[in-house]
Amino acid sequence: MATAKFAVVFPGHSLGPFALGASLHEVITQVKEDKGQFPVINLHYSQAEPLTTPVIVSLPEDGLRLQFDGPDQRLRLIEVLDFSKTRLQLNSSDLVKMHEDSPSASGPGFKRVYSQMGPSYPGEYSPPKDRSRYGTYVLSWLGVAFNFPILHSEWSDKNDHVFLLGSHAALPATSMALFEGRNWPEVRRVLFVKRPVGPRSSVLANRPKDGLPAEIEHAHIPAEGSVELLRHGPAGIFTITLNETTIQDLITELGPPDATHKREERDATPDQNSHRRTGSTSRPMSNGRPHPGSQPSSYSSTGTDTFETDFDAGDTEEDASDRASRHRFWCYFSHGLDILVGPPEDTAAKTTEHSTRTPLGTSPHSVLLKVVIHGNVPGSYAFNRHRRLRWSISPSNDSSPSPTYLTSEHNFEHDIKPVLLSAHANSGAESEMGRGKVVNRSWGGDSSESSFYLPDAEEEENVEDAGGSSEQWLGNTKLYAFRGLTFEVLENGAVGALTVC
Known part of the structure; x- marks a missing residue:
């Protein structure tokens, strides 16, 4: 198995070279210039309404998806859809522990995320679809959220989320999202319309006092x-x-x-x-x-x-x-x-x-x-x-x-x-x-x-x-x-x- 690529996670701010608020032009320019890191780039947009609907850049070989608003074309959401393709480091530690003899293809377990992120408020549970045995529990912290599958037969709103996610009923996270805001339920309503905090240019983000x-x-x-x-x-x-x-x-x-x-x-x-x-x-x-x-x-x-x-x-x-x-x-x-x-x-x-x-x-x-x-x-x-x-x-x-x-x-x-x-x-x-x-x-x-x-x-x-x-x-x-x-x-x-x- 090929060595996974490396990226540092900063909740509410960035993942690797991609900073929230960056312009679509800058992000595409970045990925096109690094063919080794990003060999495949897919662009998704609405032919009929390209300026009012989100523009999505998918990096399938890196397990990433980037979503931009249509009118201003600024990065609003960074998603990790496959944890096996990019080695993520959060708080100076690997988010997913991989062993040399058995590289993990799954995401981080709840206990691993909890040890790095700390306590959280309750999240949101969605029942299964298409006859799946698992529903989805979305748990978020400041600027970051994870999707955890939970056996629907084990779900009960009478149990707190820490107990359920830490039990055998829950599987490792299947995806992670980075955004600007306190939590996912609050942010998702204004994700593509709220003014971004970060600048469009990484140069201004990294050198804010250089008189640019x-x-x-x-x-x-x-x-x-x-x-x-x-x-x-x-x-x-x-x-x-x-x-x-x-x-x-x-x-x-x-x-x-x-x-x-x-x-x-x-x-x-x-x-x-x-x-x-x-x-x-x-x-x-x-x-x-x-x-x-x-x-x-x-x-x-x-x-x-x-x-x-x-x-x-x-x-x-x-x-x-x-x-x-x-x-x-x-x-x-x-x-x-x-x-x-x-x-x-x-x-x-x-x-x-x-x-x-x-x-x-x-x-x-x-x-x-x-x-x-x-x-x-x-x-x-x-x-x-x-x-x-x-x-x-x-x-x-x-x-x-x-x-x-x-x-x-x-x-x-x-x-x-x-x-x-x-x-x-x-x-x-x-x-x-x-x-x-x-x-x-x-x-x-x-x-x-x-x-x-x-x-x-x-x-x-x-x-x-x-x-x-x-x-x-x-x-x-x-x-x-x-x-x-x-x-x-x-x-x-x-x-x-x-x-x-």
């Missing part, structure tokens, strides 16, 4: 040409005004980008080897990633060579004025943002009587021109390139005391598009606004009218075809352009990305 940029909790678009980034803790709101906010402001508030990429129009023909996608809602994911210096297999939909970066372009002899005038995307994968920076644009010609944008100033500095907010929708072509950043919009014609906000969880066709069409009813372009341009991301190409930038487009997961040969999980997307806003919408109505321009 605060997490962005939410993006609000109050008016055309501006974005308010609401941040965690005392950092407050960082307001981006397009064509005015400088890159110096950006670095001060959000730190340097994770990567930068040129934005250039090219006539290159994309490679014909498009990536395969499966329509299955339960899919294995490969851990392999190509060498970062490899050539891209296709260009992004913006016509951008996704691998010519500041870090490896090797163009130090380039004319300084040309270099300064080039537009670049600054990619903040952990914030869920891509930001186009470049010289200030002359917006005077674009200003209309309805616009709130200011004309071109005289600043010689590069400024922020577009902000792309990523939805990280499971099943989308751009899934797991960025973490999910939630957003809200104040419709321009809603001046009521209690305005209705459009949010990143709203269905575009049913909720968002009707409101925006109403808000722009007098613009003269209502018919064009309601029509979406169809985009097939897997073909790459020169769809230069798109605002959306997909860095590392060739670093796709090698997906085993589980139920057909459809190129994309949820089909092609459509681009809907309104004044100052462009939406990329999946076939199920979920917004994959929003550009403020």
Whole structure:
């Protein structure tokens, strides 16, 4: 029998590298980078409602299951479903005692758990199902719970749980769960809606006092040409005004980008080897990633060579004025943002009587021109390139005391598009606004009218075809352009990305 993998258990906080509150993007990135520890990764989500139902990451070779809420995509529940596949250490001692001559395939007995966790309040008993002889007793402590099978014929609510679980009527635990909260009966009602305590990033969790940029909790678009980034803790709101906010402001508030990429129009023909996608809602994911210096297999939909970066372009002899005038995307994968920076644009010609944008100033500095907010929708072509950043919009014609906000969880066709069409009813372009341009991301190409930038487009997961040969999980997307806003919408109505321009 292979040696079990090792993980330390911290009730209410973490198991091994997985911390409660972590983002789906970070967790999947972690497991993909450690192929030896996590050879198989299965992702489960709802095709119809990927943003309102839980997203589940299963690690069958490790006996683990991780559950994330749909709207914010943060880790809410860590489950151990097979104690034989991961050696768990709790309070500096093995949770399950394994003998060299006879490795245990079962979970910890009640007495073993009791010796490490101490006294507990009574739990909950569920009668057996499907003619099983055993019911299930769920017993919890602060931040952790165990499922113990109990012979139904021996069950009696007149006996205390310590007596029953310590008797011959009970079997070792079959599973364990970690969560944020005092006990399982209290937590399960608010598991996916209560605000997590832990941060999205393990870097912030392990180095909270290093002066790292605060997490962005939410993006609000109050008016055309501006974005308010609401941040965690005392950092407050960082307001981006397009064509005015400088890159110096950006670095001060959000730190340097994770990567930068040129934005250039090219006539290159994309490679014909498009990536395969499966329509299955339960899919294995490969851990392999190509060498970062490899050539891209296709260009992004913006016509951008996704691998010519500041870090490896090797163009130090380039004319300084040309270099300064080039537009670049600054990619903040952990914030869920891509930001186009470049010289200030002359917006005077674009200003209309309805616009709130200011004309071109005289600043010689590069400024922020577009902000792309990523939805990280499971099943989308751009899934797991960025973490999910939630957003809200104040419709321009809603001046009521209690305005209705459009949010990143709203269905575009049913909720968002009707409101925006109403808000722009007098613009003269209502018919064009309601029509979406169809985009097939897997073909790459020169769809230069798109605002959306997909860095590392060739670093796709090698997906085993589980139920057909459809190129994309949820089909092609459509681009809907309104004044100052462009939406990329999946076939199920979920917004994959929003550009403020």
